[in-house]
Amino acid sequence: MNKIELLAPAGDLEKLKWAIMYGADAVYLGGKKFSLRANATNFTIDEIKEGVKFAHEHNAKVYVTVNILFHEEDMTGLLEYLKELEDAKVDAIIVSDLFIIDLVKENNINLEIHISTQECTLNSEAVKFYKSEGVKRVVLARESSKKDIKNIMDETNMDIEVFVHGAMCTCYSGRCMLSNYMTNRDSNRGGCAQVCRWVFDLYDEYKTKISDVAEFAISPKDLSLLKYIPDLIDIGVTSLKIEGRMKSIYYIATLVSVYRRVIDKYLEDKENYKYNKKDEIELYRCANRETLPQYFDKFPGVNEQYYIGREENTNQDFLGVVLDYDEENKEIIIEQRNYFSKGDVINIFGPKKEPFNIVVSYIKNGDNELVDAARHPKEILRIPCYKKVSKNDLLRVNFLG
Numbered sequence: 001m002n003k004i005e006l007l008a009p010a011g012d013l014e015k016l017k018w019a020i021m022y023g024a025d026a027v028y029l030g031g032k033k034f035s036l037r038a039n040a041t042n043f044t045i046d047e048i049k050e051g052v053k054f055a056h057e058h059n060a061k062v063y064v065t066v067n068i069l070f071h072e073e074d075m076t077g078l079l080e081y082l083k084e085l086e087d088a089k090v091d092a093i094i095v096s097d098l099f100i101i102d103l104v105k106e107n108n109i110n111l112e113i114h115i116s117t118q119e120c121t122l123n124s125e126a127v128k129f130y131k132s133e134g135v136k137r138v139v140l141a142r143e144s145s146k147k148d149i150k151n152i153m154d155e156t157n158m159d160i161e162v163f164v165h166g167a168m169c170t171c172y173s174g175r176c177m178l179s180n181y182m183t184n185r186d187s188n189r190g191g192c193a194q195v196c197r198w199v200f201d202l203y204d205e206y207k208t209k210i211s212d213v214a215e216f217a218i219s220p221k222d223l224s225l226l227k228y229i230p231d232l233i234d235i236g237v238t239s240l241k242i243e244g245r246m247k248s249i250y251y252i253a254t255l256v257s258v259y260r261r262v263i264d265k266y267l268e269d270k271e272n273y274k275y276n277k278k279d280e281i282e283l284y285r286c287a288n289r290e291t292l293p294q295y296f297d298k299f300p301g302v303n304e305q306y307y308i309g310r311e312e313n314t315n316q317d318f319l320g321v322v323l324d325y326d327e328e329n330k331e332i333i334i335e336q337r338n339y340f341s342k343g344d345v346i347n348i349f350g351p352k353k354e355p356f357n358i359v360v361s362y363i364k365n366g367d368n369e370l371v372d373a374a375r376h377p378k379e380i381l382r383i384p385c386y387k388k389v390s391k392n393d394l395l396r397v398n399f400l401g
């Protein structure tokens with residue numbers, strides 16, 4: 001069976017464990033220095049070691065981003081840090097500034113190198129160059145089309161990683177100065193202020209404000225290639241990457257479990273595989289922005305952008321985390337995350353588990369008293385469940401019918 005890697009974001013140690021539990025083959029994370037996503041919690045070297053140990057025990061890999069563009073002031077401590085990553089037995093580093101390739105070679109540091117999407121690689125000649133330098137894998141720019149990905153695979157026979165889900169930039173990957181210009185926060189050193197999603201006033205060519213446009217933004221909708229997983233597998237890409245190191249555990253668990261299911265179903269029986277719209281609904285409900293294939297199937301146009309502000313919805317779908325299952329009383333013990341009440345139909349999902357529904361015929365609080373609703377965040381409650389569930393399964397609003 002053709003093995004393809006599902007690669008998930010890990011914003012902290014807890015998210016790393018959840019991503020792997022829910023089916024990721026590998027995770028990527030950033031250390032406290034030299035990594036983009038400065039607002040993610042990011043890992044100390046001891047946390048990286050613990051994450052690598054957990055991942056390797058579960059046959060998963062850990063890649064560490066060292067993908068800022070380095071200014072002179074950023075260089076202090078880099079060599080020592082790379083040696084610490086080697087010592088921590090990380091499976092690869094993801095780099096953007098190319099001098100790191102030489103630095104690793106010259107110092108005989110045993111680290112596999114992946115080229116970050118920040119390098120904006122869009123053609124096979126660039127990939128051949130990286131290959132000749134000893135690079136193991138290239139993460140293509142999110143602006144790659146299916147045709148280009150296939151050509152690059154055919155021309156280079158290189159390990160290729162493709163983004164399948166997450167946020168897009170208005171500018172090409174790694175080529176944006178908006179944040180630097182508007183906020184003095186450097187998007188290529190982890191400081192992006194997401195300026196492209198701000199609301200702007202719009203002026204005509206005579207510098208007159210167009211007053212009938214209430215809000216104007218230049219924010220791209222998010223990327224999802226769920227529908228195209230079979231195409232990517234058949235093209236032969238090595239790794240499918242989910243973006244979002246700052247996302248919640250619920251988001252990561254949902255995305256990883258849906259992509260895992262789709263990949264496995266296609267690999268199990270390619271001929272009879274059918275795209276299931278319900279998988280897409282699951283993804284849509286846990287995200288707060290519309291998703292599209294973006295550059296994969298055509299050049300994006302007006303429909304791939306938000307032009308009237310952020311248009312994001314928060315949702316209250318995440319209802320609770322399973323702490324334990326009481327087999328004798330056929331009850332789940334949960335930690336509540338959002339309101340639900342007696343009589344609701346809720347959905348339960350977990351690692352490598354088909355989601356299923358239950359009716360909440362009663363709710364008991366921590367004193368074993370019956371209550372009509374789960375009102376308090378983090379409250380420990382009991383609800384009936386005919387099927388055995390496992391610790392760390394998740395409860396959500398039933399939106400699957």
Ligand code: SF4
Nearest residue numbers: 169170171176195196
């Ligand atoms: S400002 Fe927008 S386009 Fe620029 S790096 Fe940030 S998210 Fe990307």
